[in-house]
Structure formats: structure tokens, C-alpha cells
Amino acid sequence: MAEAIAEARKAEALGEVPIGAVIVRNGEIIGRGYNLRETTMDSTAHAEMVAIREASAAMNSWRLLECTLYVTLEPCPMCAGAIVQSRVPLTVYGTPDPKAGCAGTLMNLLEEPRFNHQTEVISGIMQAECAGLLTSFFRRLRQERLQKKVREE
Numbered sequence: 001m002a003e004a005i006a007e008a009r010k011a012e013a014l015g016e017v018p019i020g021a022v023i024v025r026n027g028e029i030i031g032r033g034y035n036l037r038e039t040t041m042d043s044t045a046h047a048e049m050v051a052i053r054e055a056s057a058a059m060n061s062w063r064l065l066e067c068t069l070y071v072t073l074e075p076c077p078m079c080a081g082a083i084v085q086s087r088v089p090l091t092v093y094g095t096p097d098p099k100a101g102c103a104g105t106l107m108n109l110l111e112e113p114r115f116n117h118q119t120e121v122i123s124g125i126m127q128a129e130c131a132g133l134l135t136s137f138f139r140r141l142r143q144e145r146l147q148k149k150v151r152e153e
């Protein structure tokens, strides 16, 4: 998870919402990703999607068997779908997302028994650090907007 947090910091450095992910297989990181939605102007450029693409390329397969995905924020419906599609057996996330979380908060697409594949979920790992990245990012953003508004007035 510390490596996923390091990825999130790369997003933050670009002014992106700080979310990071890594995919580990046999103790080795085979995929890394951080949120690049603004930079790439691509709504699908979430940390998990980027990491899944990289891991699939590394494994030369769309099946990410024996892999663990670590992500700082609970996956959204798109990423949860991609995780199920890639057959990742275990997903570990840092902090829940009350607005989009689909790994147990709003719903649980990862452990949905009606799908043909389920992904085990572990949550709350390094939660304070993962959540802190987001709250300080949004606090800074609000401050910057407020200062800009005050200057203009």
C-alpha cells in the first residue's frame, strides 16, 4: 500500500486527485498507475485502469491470476468491473469512497456472487494516510479557489 500511496503522490504533483494503485504478483510489482483523468482528458484513466493495463502487458495476458491489486481509494463501478474482468483474486483498498465505492460501500461488485468471478476484498489498510492525501488535496483546492475569488473581487 505504501507503493500505491507513492503513485498517488505522482498524481498529486500533476494537480490530479491523488489516487494510486499497484498490482503485485509473487512479491513483485508488475503494474503501477495513478489517476490521470485531467492530464489525459480521459474519464477511464483511473489509477486501477492504468495499473491493470500495465500488469496485463507485463503478464502478456488479460488474466491477472495470482495478483493482488492495491489501491488507495475504494474502486468505482468502472474499476470494480475491470478488476472482475481481469480475474484479480484479491483487492486491497485504503479508504472507502462514500460517493462511488463499489467494493462494499455503495454496493459490492467485487464479491457479487451472481458474477462468474469474485474478488476478495480487504479494506482499511493505511486508511489514515490514504484518506489524508485526499482531504489535504481538496482542502488546498478550496483554499486556492477562495483566494482566487477574493483577489478578483
Ligand SMILES: [Zn+2]
Pocket (backbone or CB within 6 Å): 046, 047, 048, 075, 076, 077, 078, 079, 080
Ligand atoms: Zn475507478
